[in-house]
Amino acid sequence: MIRNYKMLDFPGLKHGITTRVGGVSKGDYVSMNTGIFGSDVREDVLKNISIAADRVGITASSIFMTHQTHSDRIFVIDESTELTSLDVYDQAKISERAYQLYAIEDHDAMVTNRTDIALMTFHADCVPIIVYDPIQHVVAAIHSGWLGTSKMILSKTLDLMHMRFGSLMSEVKVVIGQSASVCCYEVQRNVYEAFEAILVPEEMQVIFHAKADNLWHLDLKEANRLLAKKSGVLQGNIEIDSGCTVCAPSLFHSHRGAKGGNRGMMSILVQLENKTL
Numbered sequence: 001m002i003r004n005y006k007m008l009d010f011p012g013l014k015h016g017i018t019t020r021v022g023g024v025s026k027g028d029y030v031s032m033n034t035g036i037f038g039s040d041v042r043e044d045v046l047k048n049i050s051i052a053a054d055r056v057g058i059t060a061s062s063i064f065m066t067h068q069t070h071s072d073r074i075f076v077i078d079e080s081t082e083l084t085s086l087d088v089y090d091q092a093k094i095s096e097r098a099y100q101l102y103a104i105e106d107h108d109a110m111v112t113n114r115t116d117i118a119l120m121t122f123h124a125d126c127v128p129i130i131v132y133d134p135i136q137h138v139v140a141a142i143h144s145g146w147l148g149t150s151k152m153i154l155s156k157t158l159d160l161m162h163m164r165f166g167s168l169m170s171e172v173k174v175v176i177g178q179s180a181s182v183c184c185y186e187v188q189r190n191v192y193e194a195f196e197a198i199l200v201p202e203e204m205q206v207i208f209h210a211k212a213d214n215l216w217h218l219d220l221k222e223a224n225r226l227l228a229k230k231s232g233v234l235q236g237n238i239e240i241d242s243g244c245t246v247c248a249p250s251l252f253h254s255h256r257g258a259k260g261g262n263r264g265m266m267s268i269l270v271q272l273e274n275k276t277l
């Protein structure tokens, strides 16, 4: 029920991306729905978040959640961030462990070098991206739909990690998670034009597959891989989850699959741990 990635298999890192399997939600939200900003029964969602955090092995009591707006804004949590000055949005608790949930408004990426907090983003078809620098011990969680990708939120996060934390692009690991794949992600001219502004024609040909006049299938995972490579991330340090959220409704929540109806959300959950010396 939680997706793990070889690329992020480090002793100092807890990570996972939830699926729709393994939770307690009912109806359209069956069963692991972490969408706390949606309209599912709140108690069930809080239970799901607790279950997922426990399964990932989150030990921090503070979880920072993005309240996403398809922006390119990146929230940094470092030593100077005073947790006591922030409002707790809610609490998730099922057993002994209680998680304080902090909602970060109007941001679509978070970066931290702290070991006492976890990061959480929300996805239905949009691409979840985890970036980890095992040398500087810094991690990022990113929500990157077509709009965020065309605003180059991944590139901007990598830049920030370099400038602020000294991350070298030759060292960082990038995981591009389950999302709407090229098989199911039909887009129109407005999306095509947004990418024309940031990519050269050869790159456009790789990520847009023409289907009809003004109709394409977009390979958003490949677009993010391209951006990572252009930032200097090594090809061998990028792992892509082949899972298509639209193709597999029993495994994933999907915005497109729900055709405008209720649907749940899946989440990145990630936390740094103290490296053992």
Ligand SMILES: [Zn+2]
Binding pocket: 180, 181, 182, 183, 184, 244, 245, 246, 247
């Ligand atoms: Zn598909």
